[in-house]
Amino acid sequence: MKITENTQKWILLFVLALTWGSSFFLIKKGVEYFQPMQVGALRIAIAGILLLPFGLYNLKSxxxxxxxxxxxSGFLSNFVPMFLFPMAEVKISSSLAGILNSLVPIFVVIIGHFVFHIKSNATQIAGTILGFVGAFVLIYFSEKQIIAKESNHDLLHIGYILLATICYATAGLITKKHLSNIPSFRLSTVVFTVLFFPAAILLIYNDFYGDFITLNQTENAFNGLAYVAILAVFGTALAMIIFYKLIQISSTVFAASVTYLMPFVAIFWGMFDNEPLQLIHVIGMSIILLGVYLIQYKKKEEVL
Structure with a gap:
């Protein structure tokens, strides 16, 4: 039986949610062993090595x-955020990182309106406002916890997540407008082939090999390497191929709505890793996801 394009996009959406939703846990585990810059560079480099032969072949096309x-698009979606998330998760929980990442569709609407001149309807505007209310609730109460010294959350590190979501939103809009005619696998392989070289340079600059040898003398550094390798293969290389394909067969907003599902996966892994889940996190996430739902609730002819 042939799978319809509509069914295909929903399957890809759920697979992507499971893959990316698990990434926050893997990033957290990675920074327990390596520096944030090393985790980001290693993630890109491993994905780049896997896709390098295909990328070199596809580059000419x-x-x-x-x-x-x-x-x-590659720089904004597959380079900058790869460093911002490890930098953030030094201080914030993987669950909170997953929840804040839900803001991507909201930034898609804002950037789409002001930069790409895409019209927004009243429902989308209401959803955008709700999304920011949810983010404000999370950030405000995180700040109160910082003052009360009851939490390790840090506003600067929360800001890293917000910047990453802006990068993702902008990259998605660029892909939809300028790169929709390029097959998703070809697009991903070329992007990671190009990004492999600066990532490799950063690994050398940050003395990853020396740190790995030193770390392995006291604890099993290969555990950390395994976490980042899984992150690179499934949460980066495979996930971006799926994401580009999803954008091409649906809309930017639909593809970005993967963040509607990712927080639930992130929270599951956070609870598995004994991260405390507070009521305010659930409230903030619910408000954000309601905003994302309203953004999605639009007529087909208005799809971004």
Whole structure:
């Protein structure tokens, strides 16, 4: 039986939610062994090594006029956030990182309106406002916990997550507008082939090999390497192929709504790892997800 495109996009959405939702837990485990910059660079480098042969072959088939957009989209979605999340999860829980990541569709609407001149309806605007109310609730009460010294949450590190969501939203809009005609596998392989080289340089600059040898003398550094390798293969290389495909067969907003499901996966892994889940996290997440739902609730002809 042939799977319809509508069924295919929902299957891809749920697979992507499971894959990316688990990434926050793997990042947290990675920074227990390595520096945040090393986790980000290693994640990109491993994915790049896997896709390098395909990327070198596919590079020549990328039209020159779209190459700058491909590089910009890749930089925003597969380079900058790879470092921002490990930097953030030094201080904040993987569950909170997953919840705040739900803001991606909200930034899609905002950036789509002001930068890409995409019209937004009243329901989307209401959803955007609700999303920011939910984010404010999370950030405000996190700040109160910082003052009360009851939490390790840090506003700067929360800011890293917010910046990453802006990068994801912008990259998704660029992909939809300028790169939809490029097959998802070809797009992903070229992006990670290009990004492999700066990632490898960063690993050398941060003396990853020396730190790995030193760490392995006191504890099993291969455990940390395994966490990042799983993150790179499934949460990066495979996930981005799925994500690009999802954007191409649906809409930017639909693809970005994977963040509607990711917090539940992130919270599951957080509870598995004995992270405390507070009522305010549930309230903030519920408000954000209601906002995302309203953003999604729109007529087909208005799809971004």
């Amino acid at each position: 990328i039209p020159k006029k779209t190459l700058p957009w491909l590089l910009l």
